[in-house]
Amino acid sequence: MNVTLITGTTSGIGEALAHQLAAKKHNLLLVARTEKKLKEQSQYLSSQFGIVADFIVADLGKPGGAFYVYEQAKKKNLNVNILVNNAGIGSSGEFVTNNLQSELELLQLNNSSLVALCSLFLADMKSTGSGTIINVGSMASFFPIPYMSVYAASKMFVRSFTQALTEECKPYGIKVMLFCPGFTSTNFMNTSANNNAWGKILTQGAIEQTPEQVAVQVIKALERRKSIHVSGFQNAMSAKLGSLIPSTTLARVFAQRKRKEMGL
Numbered sequence: 001m002n003v004t005l006i007t008g009t010t011s012g013i014g015e016a017l018a019h020q021l022a023a024k025k026h027n028l029l030l031v032a033r034t035e036k037k038l039k040e041q042s043q044y045l046s047s048q049f050g051i052v053a054d055f056i057v058a059d060l061g062k063p064g065g066a067f068y069v070y071e072q073a074k075k076k077n078l079n080v081n082i083l084v085n086n087a088g089i090g091s092s093g094e095f096v097t098n099n100l101q102s103e104l105e106l107l108q109l110n111n112s113s114l115v116a117l118c119s120l121f122l123a124d125m126k127s128t129g130s131g132t133i134i135n136v137g138s139m140a141s142f143f144p145i146p147y148m149s150v151y152a153a154s155k156m157f158v159r160s161f162t163q164a165l166t167e168e169c170k171p172y173g174i175k176v177m178l179f180c181p182g183f184t185s186t187n188f189m190n191t192s193a194n195n196n197a198w199g200k201i202l203t204q205g206a207i208e209q210t211p212e213q214v215a216v217q218v219i220k221a222l223e224r225r226k227s228i229h230v231s232g233f234q235n236a237m238s239a240k241l242g243s244l245i246p247s248t249t250l251a252r253v254f255a256q257r258k259r260k261e262m263g264l
Helices: 012-023 035-049 065-075 100-128 149-172 197-203 211-223 233-242 247-261
Strands: 002-007 028-032 053-057 079-085 131-136 174-180 228-230
Touching: 002 012, 002 065, 002 100, 012 028, 012 035, 012 211, 028 035, 035 053, 053 065, 065 100, 079 100, 100 131, 100 149, 100 174, 131 149, 131 211, 149 174, 149 228, 174 211, 211 228, 228 233
Parallel strands: 002 028, 002 079, 028 053, 079 131, 131 174, 174 228
Antiparallel strands: none
């Protein structure tokens, strides 16, 4: 049975996207860390939309998580014809004072597990000559962001990797899309790594969308077969305008402004 695999589905964009895709009759394979929420979510989506929704409990912030997901999908005899790498975390503050282990786990989740899942499922897609991969990046992928340095760099990696992978996959009939949301009203900033003075300053005045609005944009971009899409008109314009300014200038001005707002 063909399924759409979505990581990070128990809240935010992932949860909203699962609902949107279920409404469009996609059978789903949900991946996250919380078994109770995954079980409830799968049962609800199956009964509400008349689809098959299964789940895998996995921590993609740990080495081996992606391989476990792939193995479990195989054991369930599920063919992942759409892979949505949505799971991600962030951090705020001065890099030198941030928790190093947390930063490394951020890179594991945002980058290493994403690459591993792409590699594992892409091999199957190539053998069948069809499939779709959606990697969720961020507006942060377009700019270096002082005081959110590791997160922004991780999303720059996702952008570069996905754009290159898009071209590599064209000869095989596999569609790859980079989707970049801006600031979204989720629990993203409520983690211990983000819920601090720097986190509040960094997101102050940011253009905000709801997870549901972002999920709708994902579906539209997918149906239009886009290879890259920035969610929201203002975000898209900011990304274009930002590309005209040297990244060193953007980083310097941003850092100076945020230090001033912090009273430093």
